[in-house]
Structures are given as C-alpha cells and as structure tokens.
Amino acid sequence: MVPHLTTALTGPLLELERSFLDHSTAIERWFRSQWQDYTPPFYGSVDLRNSGYKLAPVDTNLFPGGFNNLNPEFMPLCVQAAQVAIERICPDARSILLIPENHTRNLFYLQNVARLVTILGHTGLRVRVGSLLPDITAPTTIDLPDGSHLTLEPLIRRGTRLGVEGADPCAILLNNDLSAGVPEILQGLEGQWLIPPLHAGWATRRKSKHFAAYDQIAADFSKMLGIDPWLLNPYFGVCGEINFHERTGEDCLASQVDFLLTRIREKYREYGVTEKPFVIVKADAGTYGMGVMTVHDASDVRDLNRKQRNKMSVVKEGLQVSEVIIQEGVSTLETVNGGVAEPVVYMMDHYVVGGFYRVNTARGRDENLNAPGMSFEPLGFATGCNLPDCRQAPDAPPNRFYAYGVVGRLALLAAALEIEQTAPAEATA
Amino acid sequence: MVPHLTTALTGPLLELERSFLDHSTAIERWFRSQWQDYTPPFYGSVDLRNSGYKLAPVDTNLFPGGFNNLNPEFMPLCVQAAQVAIERICPDARSILLIPENHTRNLFYLQNVARLVTILGHTGLRVRVGSLLPDITAPTTIDLPDGSHLTLEPLIRRGTRLGVEGADPCAILLNNDLSAGVPEILQGLEGQWLIPPLHAGWATRRKSKHFAAYDQIAADFSKMLGIDPWLLNPYFGVCGEINFHERTGEDCLASQVDFLLTRIREKYREYGVTEKPFVIVKADAGTYGMGVMTVHDASDVRDLNRKQRNKMSVVKEGLQVSEVIIQEGVSTLETVNGGVAEPVVYMMDHYVVGGFYRVNTARGRDENLNAPGMSFEPLGFATGCNLPDCRQAPDAPPNRFYAYGVVGRLALLAAALEIEQTAPAEATA
Numbered sequence: 001m002v003p004h005l006t007t008a009l010t011g012p013l014l015e016l017e018r019s020f021l022d023h024s025t026a027i028e029r030w031f032r033s034q035w036q037d038y039t040p041p042f043y044g045s046v047d048l049r050n051s052g053y054k055l056a057p058v059d060t061n062l063f064p065g066g067f068n069n070l071n072p073e074f075m076p077l078c079v080q081a082a083q084v085a086i087e088r089i090c091p092d093a094r095s096i097l098l099i100p101e102n103h104t105r106n107l108f109y110l111q112n113v114a115r116l117v118t119i120l121g122h123t124g125l126r127v128r129v130g131s132l133l134p135d136i137t138a139p140t141t142i143d144l145p146d147g148s149h150l151t152l153e154p155l156i157r158r159g160t161r162l163g164v165e166g167a168d169p170c171a172i173l174l175n176n177d178l179s180a181g182v183p184e185i186l187q188g189l190e191g192q193w194l195i196p197p198l199h200a201g202w203a204t205r206r207k208s209k210h211f212a213a214y215d216q217i218a219a220d221f222s223k224m225l226g227i228d229p230w231l232l233n234p235y236f237g238v239c240g241e242i243n244f245h246e247r248t249g250e251d252c253l254a255s256q257v258d259f260l261l262t263r264i265r266e267k268y269r270e271y272g273v274t275e276k277p278f279v280i281v282k283a284d285a286g287t288y289g290m291g292v293m294t295v296h297d298a299s300d301v302r303d304l305n306r307k308q309r310n311k312m313s314v315v316k317e318g319l320q321v322s323e324v325i326i327q328e329g330v331s332t333l334e335t336v337n338g339g340v341a342e343p344v345v346y347m348m349d350h351y352v353v354g355g356f357y358r359v360n361t362a363r364g365r366d367e368n369l370n371a372p373g374m375s376f377e378p379l380g381f382a383t384g385c386n387l388p389d390c391r392q393a394p395d396a397p398p399n400r401f402y403a404y405g406v407v408g409r410l411a412l413l414a415a416a417l418e419i420e421q422t423a424p425a426e427a428t429a
Numbered sequence: 430m431v432p433h434l435t436t437a438l439t440g441p442l443l444e445l446e447r448s449f450l451d452h453s454t455a456i457e458r459w460f461r462s463q464w465q466d467y468t469p470p471f472y473g474s475v476d477l478r479n480s481g482y483k484l485a486p487v488d489t490n491l492f493p494g495g496f497n498n499l500n501p502e503f504m505p506l507c508v509q510a511a512q513v514a515i516e517r518i519c520p521d522a523r524s525i526l527l528i529p530e531n532h533t534r535n536l537f538y539l540q541n542v543a544r545l546v547t548i549l550g551h552t553g554l555r556v557r558v559g560s561l562l563p564d565i566t567a568p569t570t571i572d573l574p575d576g577s578h579l580t581l582e583p584l585i586r587r588g589t590r591l592g593v594e595g596a597d598p599c600a601i602l603l604n605n606d607l608s609a610g611v612p613e614i615l616q617g618l619e620g621q622w623l624i625p626p627l628h629a630g631w632a633t634r635r636k637s638k639h640f641a642a643y644d645q646i647a648a649d650f651s652k653m654l655g656i657d658p659w660l661l662n663p664y665f666g667v668c669g670e671i672n673f674h675e676r677t678g679e680d681c682l683a684s685q686v687d688f689l690l691t692r693i694r695e696k697y698r699e700y701g702v703t704e705k706p707f708v709i710v711k712a713d714a715g716t717y718g719m720g721v722m723t724v725h726d727a728s729d730v731r732d733l734n735r736k737q738r739n740k741m742s743v744v745k746e747g748l749q750v751s752e753v754i755i756q757e758g759v760s761t762l763e764t765v766n767g768g769v770a771e772p773v774v775y776m777m778d779h780y781v782v783g784g785f786y787r788v789n790t791a792r793g794r795d796e797n798l799n800a801p802g803m804s805f806e807p808l809g810f811a812t813g814c815n816l817p818d819c820r821q822a823p824d825a826p827p828n829r830f831y832a833y834g835v836v837g838r839l840a841l842l843a844a845a846l847e848i849e850q851t852a853p854a855e856a857t858a
Contacts, residue, residue, distance in 0.1 A: 004513055028553020032512070036520055078781050084513055091465055094458055124457020140601070351509050418858055 016231050017403045023225055024402065031350070031409060034217075038416035040350040042085050042173065042195045043299055046411040047358070047370075048343045048404055049330035053273050056330050057411035058280070058342075062200045062419075063177040065101070067119070068111035068146070069376040070346060070354035078121040081348035086123050089192040089289060093170035095126040097163060099186075100175045104135050104152065107145055113175060114150045120173070128164045130155040132176065132183055138140060139165070160190035160325050171195060178203045179286055200419050206284045208238040209324045209422055210324060214414035221410055230267055232407055234328035235260050238284060241322050244313040250302055253281065258298040258324045278329035278366050281312070283321040283369045290334050292368040294329060331365045336377050340365050345408030352405040434691055445484060445660050446655060446832045452654055452833065459653050460779070460838060466548070467845035469779040471514050471602065471624045476787070476799075477772045477833055477841040478759035482702050484832060485663045487709070487758050487771075488841035489639055491629045491848075492606040494530070497540035497575070499775060499783035510777035515552050517778060519622040522599035524555040526592060528615075529604045531562050536574055542604060543579045549602070559584040559593045561605065561612055568594070589619035593731065604643035607632045608715055629848055635713045636754045637667040638851055640766040650839055659696055661836055663757035664689050666821040667713060671753050673742040682710065685755045687727040693757055696735075707758035707795050712742070712750040721760060721797040760794045766808050769794050774837030781834040 020027060045064035046057045070078070077268035086093065098120065100113045113129060120127045131140075131152040141151045153164040160187065163169055171193035178186075178201025186198065199205065214233065222229035237256040242249035258281055264277040281301065282292040293312055296300055304312070313321050334341045346354045362373030449456060475495035480686035499507070515522065527549065529542045540559060549556045560569075560581040570580045576725045582593040591614065594599055595637065601623035607615075607630025610818030628634070643662065651658035666685035686708055693706040710730065711721040722741055724730055733741070742750050763770045768790035777785045 025550060025553055025555055028512075029553065030553075032516060032520060032553055073502065074505070076503070077509060080506060080509055083457075083780070087461060087464075091461060093485075121454060122457065124454055124459075124461055126454055351512070 002423065016227065017400065019227060020403050020406050026224070027406060030221065030323050031413075034413055035350050038413060038420065039088075040085075040347075040412065041200070041415050041419065042089060043346075044412050044415055045344055045346045045350045046326055046408040048345060048407055049332045050334055050343065050404075051331045052333040053271055054199055054231050054234075054330060055407055056216055056232050057214065057407055057414075058234065058327065058330060059207075060411045060415050061177075062196050062205070062415060063101075063175050064346060064358070065109050065112045065175070066344070066376070067115040067346065068108065069356045070115075073352040075119070077351070078119050078348060078353045081351040081353050082119050083123045084351070085349035086125065089195060093125060093193065095128070095169040096120055096171045096173055097167070097169040098127060098173050098175060099131045099132060099155070100129060102131070102153075102176070104131070104133060104136075104142070107142075110142060110150050111144050111146055111148065114144055114148045116173075116175060117150065118148075125171075126167070126169075126223060128153060128167050129168065130162070130164045132185070141313060155185055155345065157185050159235050160188060161192055161336045162186070164252070174201070176318035177201055197419065197423065199422055199424055200415075202285045204285075205418075205421070206323065207282070207327075208236065208323075208416045210411075211236050211327070213418040214411060214419060217410050217414045217417060226239060234330055235263055236325055236327045238323065238325055240323050244304070244309040244321065247309075251299045253324065253326070254298040257281070259299055260326055260328060261298070276332065278331075280327045280329050280368065281324055282327065282368075283312075284325045286321070292370075293350075295326075329366055332369075333365065337361075337386075340367075340369060340376070341377070342369055343404050344406050347408060347412050350409065350412065352408060355401075355408075445656065446829065448654060448656055449832050449835050455653065456835060459650065460842075464779045467842060467849065468517075469514075469776075469841065470492050470629070470844050470848065471518060472775075472777045473841050473844055474773055474775045475837040477774060477836055478510040478761045479763055479772065479833075480760045482700050483660050483663075483759060485661050486643065486836055486843075487663065487756065487759060488636075489660070489840045489844050490606075491625050491634075491844060492530075492604050494538050494541045494604070494804070495773070495785070496544040496775065497537065498785045499544075499761075500785075503783040506680055506780070507548050507777060507782045510780040510782050511548050511844055512552045513780070514778035515554065518624060519600045522554060522622065524557070524596060524598040525549055525554055525600045525602055526596070526598040527558045527602050527604060528561060528584070529558060529581075531560070531605070533560070533562060533565075533571065536571075539571055539579050540573050540575055540577065543573055543575075543577045545602075545604060546579065547577075547768070554600075555596070557582060557593045557596050557598065559591070577698060584614055586614050589617060590621055591615070591618055603630070606630055626848065626852065628851055628853055629844075630780055631714045632713075633851070634847075635752065636711070636756075637665065637713050637752075639843060639847045640665050640754070642847040642850060643840060644844060646839050646843045661839065664692055665754055665756045667752065667754055669752050671751055673733065673738040673750065676738075682730045682753065682755070683727040686710070686724055686730055689755055689757060690725075690727070704760065707760075709756045709758050709797065710753055711756065711797075712741075713752035713754045715750070718732060721799075722795050724755075759794055761798075762794065766790075766805070768807070769796075769798060771798055772833050776841050779838065779841065781837060784830075784833065784837075788801070 042061055043064055045061045047059040049056055049058050061103050066113045098116060101109060103109055117127045129152050136152050136154050139153045141149055143149055156163050161168060162172060173195045181203045184200050218233040220228045237260055239249055239256055241251040260279050261277050268277055276296060278294055278296045280292060281295055332340055332342045336357045336359045339359040340363055341357040344353060344355055344358055357377040358369050358371040358374055359377055360374045363369050363371060439649060445846040472493055474490045476488040478485055478487050527545060529675050530538060532538055546556045558581050565581050565583050568580050568582045570578055572578055585592050590597060591601060610632045612629050647658045647662040666687055667676055668681040668690055687709050690706050697706060705725060707723055707725045709721060710724055713747055723855060761769055761771045765786045765788045767794055768788040770786040770788045773784055773787055786806040787798050787803055788806055789803045792798050
C-alpha cells in the first residue's frame with residue numbers, strides 16, 4: 001500500500017523528522033493551542049517538497065481539487081473532519097450549494113466534485129451543485145469514469161441569496177478559486193454562509209501574503225522546537241510591477257533572484273548542501289502550475305525568449321501576470337515508479353485527511369511537477385498522517401507521513417492567519 | 430475483511446435499515462442538532478442486538494475496554510475523534526492521568542489501556558497511567574502479548590489534586606467503572622478535569638436511568654423518522670428491593686416479567702414475529718456480564734435454585750445486587766464463524782470510531798454473550814460506520830454498519846442526557 005520511496009536520506013531531514021517524532025506530543029499540543037486562536041479554513045491542500053535537507057510547503061490551495069485521488073479507506077476520516085468543520089462554521093445548516101470550477105470536460109476534476117458531494121452528504125447536508133457556466137441552463141447529469149454521476153444545475157440569484165431551482169441553501173461552498181475574478185452573482189450575498197470567504201480566491205489572494213504569514217508561523221513553530229526555521233521555510237521575494245511582454249520590471253526580478261540565490265548559497269554552505277541553488281519564479285496570484293519558471297541565475301530572467309515570455313505572462317482564465325513571487329527552489333528527492341514525486345497533503349478543518357504523490361516522469365527534481373505528464377499515486381499515505389511511531393526509523397512511512405502532516409498543517413495555519421490578515425474591512429456575507 | 434453474515438433478513442429490520450438509508454441526510458442533521466444541546470461523553474461503547482425484526486442497544490458502557498479489539502486501520506479515526514473530545518473538554522490540557530481497572534493480570538484489558546495511552550499521546554497529551562491497586566507501590570512495567578508495554582504507577586494525592594511521581598496532570602480519564610464505589614483518593618478533587626464525571630460510575634449509575642433517557646431519545650428520533658420506536662427500543666422495568674438470598678422482592682420481579690412479556694407478545698403479534706418472547710433480568714448497577722439471567726416466564730424467577738440465586742446476587746467487585754432491571758430480550762440473528770454474535774460499537778466524542786463482533790460459540794441467540802467462551806472479531810467494521818451507500822442493498826455491510834452506528838449514537842445521546850439528569854446538585858471536580 002505504501003509506495004516505494006527510493007530515497008535513503010541520512011542528512012538533516014532525518015534530523016528534522018527525528019525532531020518531529022521526539023516532540024510529537026509537544027507539537028500536537030502546540031497545534032491545539034494555535035487552533036484556539038485561529039479559525040481553520042474549511043479545507044485545503046498543500047504541495048510539499050522534500051529535498052533531503054529541508055521539507056517545505058511550496059503551494060497552499062484553499063479550493064482543493066483531487067479529493068478523488070485520496071485513498072478511499074480515508075473516507076471515514078474525511079467525513080468525520082467535514083462534520084467538525086460544519087459544526088464549527090454552520091452547525092444549523094441543512095443544505096449546501098457547491099460551486100465547482102468551470103471545466104466541465106475534465107472528468108477527473110468532476111470526480112473530485114462528486115467525491116465532495118458524497119462527503120458533504122454524509123455529514124447530513126442536502127447538497128446541490130450550482131455551475132457558474134452560462135451554458136448550463138438546465139440540470140445536466142454527467143456520467144463519470146468511476147461509475148458515479150454528477151448533476152450540475154444553473155445558479156439562481158434571488159435578491160441577496162443564491163440557490164438553484166427549488167433550493168435556497170444555508171451555506172455555499174466554493175470549489176472554484178475565482179481566478180477569473182468574483183462573478184457578479186457571488187457579490188453582495190447576505191444571510192448565507194460563504195465558504196471560504198471571497199477574499200481567499202485568486203481574484204484577491206497573493207501567494208506572497210500566504211508565505212509572509214507562513215514566515216510567522218514557521219518562526220513560532222521553530223522556536224518552540226528549537227530548530228532553524230529555514231529547514232521548513234523557503235525564502236521568497238516579490239516583484240509587483242512586471243510586464244513580461246513589454247520587458248518592464250526585469251531589474252527588480254533579476255535583483256531579487258540574485259539576492260535570494262546569495263542567501264540560499266549561504267544556507268547551503270552552512271548545511272553542506274552541494275547542489276546548485278535555484279529559485280522558482282511564478283505568478284503571485286493564480287494556480288494550476290501555469291506561469292512557473294525555474295531560474296538558476298539572475299541572467300536567466302534577462303534573456304527570456306518570446307516563448308518564455310508568453311508562457312509567463314498569462315495564467316489560468318487568461319489572467320495577466322503583473323506580480324510575481326520569487327521562491328527558493330526546493331528540489332524533490334522523492335521518486336515513485338521512476339517519476340519525480342512531491343507529496344500533497346489534504347486537510348479538512350484542522351485535520352489531515354489524506355494525501356497522495358504528484359508524480360511527473362517528464363520533469364526534473366528542480367522543476368514544477370504540476371505540468372503535462374503528471375499523474376497521481378493515490379495510495380501514498382496508506383498509513384495515515386497522525387500516527388507517528390517512535391519505535392520505527394524516522395524515515396519509516398508512518399513517520400515520514402507524520403512529518404508531511406505537520407508541515408501541511410503549518411501551511412494551513414498560515415492560510416488561517418493570511419485569511420484573517422487579508423479580510424476586507426467591511427466583510428460581506 | 431468483512432465477516433460473513435449468515436443472516437439473510439427480509440423482515441422489518443430491512444425496512445428499518447432502508448429507512449435509515451433513505452433518511453441518512455436527515456438523520457445526520459438531527460444528530461448534529463442534538464449534539465448542540467447535549468455534551469457527548471468522552472468515550473463509550475454500546476452492545477447492540479439485531480434480531481431481524483428490531484435493532485436495539487442492550488448495554489452502554491461509559492468506561493469502554495476493548496479498544497485493542499478495534500480494526501487498527503481505524504486508529505486515525507480514533508485519534509481525530511479524541512482530538513475533538515480533548516478540544517471540547519479540556520483544550521488547555523498538557524497532560525492526562527489515565528486510571529484503569531484493577532485487573533493487572535488481564536493482559537487483554539491492559540492492551541486496551543496501552544491502546545488508549547497511544548491514542549491520547551497522539552492528541553498531544555503527556556499520558557501517565559496511575560493505578561488504584563495498593564500493591565503498585567513503584568512504577569511497574571508490564572510486557573503485553575502484542576509487543577507493547579504499559580507502565581503502571583502508584584497514584585499520589587496532593588491536597589485536592591491527584592497525580593503520579595513527578596506529574597501533576599491537568600486531566601484525569603477514568604477507564605475504571607467504579608463498581609467498587611468511589612475510592613477516597615478520587616473524592617473532593619479540585620482544579621483537575623475528571624472524565625467522565627464520578628456519577629457516571631457504577632457506584633451511582635443505574636441502567637434503568639440510562640434506558641429511561643433512551644426512551645426519550647428513541648421517541649424523538651422515531652418521531653422525526655416516522656417509525657415505531659419499539660423497532661429500536663427494548664421495553665424495560667425495574668425492581669428496587671430484591672434480595673436473591675433471602676428471596677424477597679420475588680413478587681415484584683415476577684409481575685414485572687409478566688407485564689413485559691405481555692407487552693412484547695402484543696408487539697410480536699403486530700409484527701408477525703413467531704419466536705418465543707423472553708426478558709433479561711440483570712443488576713441495575715454493574716457490568717461485565719455478571720448477574721444476568723434469561724427468563725421466558727414469570728414462574729422462572731420464582732423457582733430459582735441456590736446456584737442461580739448465588740449467581741444473580743453478586744456482580745463485579747463483590748457488589749451485592751438489590752436493584753434489577755428487567756429488559757425485553759432481543760435475540761441476535763447474527764452469527765460469525767459459527768458462533769452467535771452481537772455488534773459492539775465504539776465512539777469517542779460523538780463519532781463512531783470502530784466496532785467489533787462479540788462472538789460466543791457456547792451460547793444461544795437469546796442469551797448474554799458476555800460470558801465464558803466469548804471472543805472478538807476485530808475486523809467486523811472494516812468498512813466504517815459513517816459511509817452508507819444508497820446504491821447497495823440495505824443489508825450490504827456498509828449499510829448494516831451505518832445502521833449500527835446510528836443506534837450506537839442514539840444510545841450515546843441517551844448517555845449524555847442520563848449524565849446530565851443524574852448530575853449531583855453540587856457537582857464536584
């Protein structure tokens with residue numbers, strides 16, 4: 001059930017995992033006290049990179065797809081965690097409206113939506129799926145590859161409330177990351193729970209705000225544990241005025257790249273890491289692995305050819321990129337079935353409910369894996385993330401998975417802080 | 430993974446399970462609203478009987494042993510539920526003292542204690558195990574058959590607080606049902622969470638109070654579902670002044686038996702049940718399957734021989750029986766590996782975290798199975814209790830297990846109500 005990990009790590013990561021194991025009681029207590037101060041997002045997923053010398057989150061998704069990739073044996077865990085989330089956010093809700101992404105032709109994504117419908121239904125909510133797509137004008141049932149079905153319905157706005165035909169739900173769960181902006185139909189809602197809040201969507205969200213919050217969380221956690229926060233936190237910088245087509249902002253980008261590479265080199269020296277440092281340049285808003293570039297030298301960002309500039313300038317939904325985050329590259333040492341792999345941890349409320357490996361046989365260990373050629377290894381976390389076993393080696397599967405769950409939850413805590421810090425002064429709905 | 434169920438039921442129970450399935454969303458919503466009104470016990474287990482025409486709880490244990498009999502794959506579910514319980518009851522706790530039963534020679538029971546230590550440790554609590562046994566005068570480590578170890582320590586009372594050497598825990602979790610009364614060392618504690626409260630122990634608890642609370646819960650639930658509450662509720666009566674040795678109270682007992690059998694016969698006629706009705710006479714306080722008798726006719730309780738009277742008069746810890754509950758007998762139609770079987774459902778906070786079958790090859794389907802010859806089928810609930818699947822038949826394992834989880838939770842809700850109703854006017858600790 002557990003994928004074969006070809007890494008046999010003996011460097012500092014083992015020390016980090018050993019530290020997590022030795023202090024798992026203190027870590028869980030620390031998380032419990034943190035969650036008394038912060039409200040967990042309803043759900044989230046975190047991409048991690050495990051380089052052997054550090055274990056760090058590189059992306060936190062507040063509208064996670066991929067629930068269909070989780071080990072089905074973890075469904076009871078998902079349902080239980082979803083029950084906790086519903087009790088926390090909207091205990092009186094009887095019904096919920098799920099709003100998915102617009103790609104109706106991606107049957108894998110729709111299986112994710114169907115899985116969410118099942119999970120929510122088991123918590124005791126009547127679930128309807130309302131589509132933002134204008135061509136969904138009547139209930140449309142789609143047959144899915146796994147034998148399940150999903151019915152998409154046209155959204156109906158009635159005054160300040162949103163529903164579908166014959167249903168006025170108490171709560172609305174977005175599984176649409178709002179990359180295209182906040183549609184008018186979602187604006188000015190009143191009296192319905194809107195989960196997550198609109199400002200968690202990519203229309204306003206910035207990766208740099210998330211990682212600024214993560215800086216704070218990682219610092220607190222590392223202090224509690226007496227470790228160097230760099231071991232679980234990638235350096236980052238921001239450039240706010242980029243136009244790849246018109247080649248403006250290149251100086252900012254080049255100097256940020258240079259500054260980060262210098263800092264990384266120092267850390268590599270400190271820890272005896274012999275690989276070549278690199279940074280990842282990506283859109284500060286947006287997702288889906290678009291607009292992502294691996295950079296080994298400042299000169300790389302000055303000599304972009306037309307194709308590279310085109311690639312970087314647009315992300316999902318045709319959104320123009322004008323702000324970028326430059327993030328310390330964390331190579332991944334893990335391989336699954338011959339492909340480079342990175343773990344993805346799924347959470348509902350503040351509980352880890354599963355995970356999988358994103359595998360890409362066409363990519364290198366210093367590249368973005370969320371790209372053509374990727375596949376998923378859904379059995380990755382067969383042993384659960386909350387059961388460290390001190391009697392086993394730190395890199396034994398239950399322990400490595402525990403470490404992944406710890407870092408995933410740190411990123412989730414950062415997301416909670418980020419959502420709090422970025423909330424508009426006059427919160428609506 | 431799922432034990433072969435030799436029953437092929439086609440009577441009203443299928444209808445009941447079908448009703449649960451058809452209304453699972455409403456049922457979960459109902460439970461959610463109930464748990465807003467009642468505080469769930471920290472943990473509990475419920476013995477169920479499935480007769481084919483009715484599915485009912487027959488015993489609710491607020492100090493459950495047997496966590497070692499749960500499917501190990503459900504450990505993540507246990508840890509998650511325990512985290513919810515700790516967050517609800519004592520979120521600030523850093524350490525907990527677990528007080529087990531006194532039978533140190535029962536290694537199976539001690540494996541249950543070791544499993545609880547593991548679960549609590551994973552929630553982020555430092556756990557120590559303090560024994561009430563006077564012969565534990567120094568930390569004593571016991572090797573267990575499954576390769577684990579358990580260290581029992583002598584309890585130390587300091588003023589109004591209880592601990593062990595070098596530890597002053599924030600919370601105390603009893604896994605000792607206080608059949609022998611509340612020991613002095615547990616009385617008058619202040620400033621420590623005591624879980625469950627002392628009045629949930631058998632020194633004061635009465636089965637009849639529990640089933641009176643269950644009457645109310647089952648009535649509310651049945652009304653919501655539009656079903657006859659008898660389908661999930663056994664009739665019962667009480668006799669408060671029995672002395673089996675001196676043969677006093679026999680009249681009360683015989684008339685109660687007669688009254689119950691008459692009512693059961695009416696219901697059997699209504700539902701076309703052709704089996705012979707029976708009642709179970711058992712001590713109103715106490716556990717461990719002692720002091721339990723199957724009775725088919727009022728005359729049975731008038732002609733007890735010396736051996737029977739001895740057996741009925743004493744339960745665990747030598748407690749004298751003076752109050753008995755007379756409960757409608759619910760025969761069990763389930764068999765596992767050739768033995769008569771009854772399901773036992775385990776819960777932490779208000780979540781079903783597992784279960785197993787209690788199997789007894791030496792007993793009949795109208796007898797108490799908690800008796801010599803019993804064994805456990807730990808894989809019984811391999812599919813989880815919170816995932817009903819409407820596309821399968823009502824008696825398919827996930828659905829039957831869902832039904833068991835529903836009735837188990839009804840009994841847990843009754844326990845919550847019972848604990849609230851029986852709380853002493855001046856609650857201590």
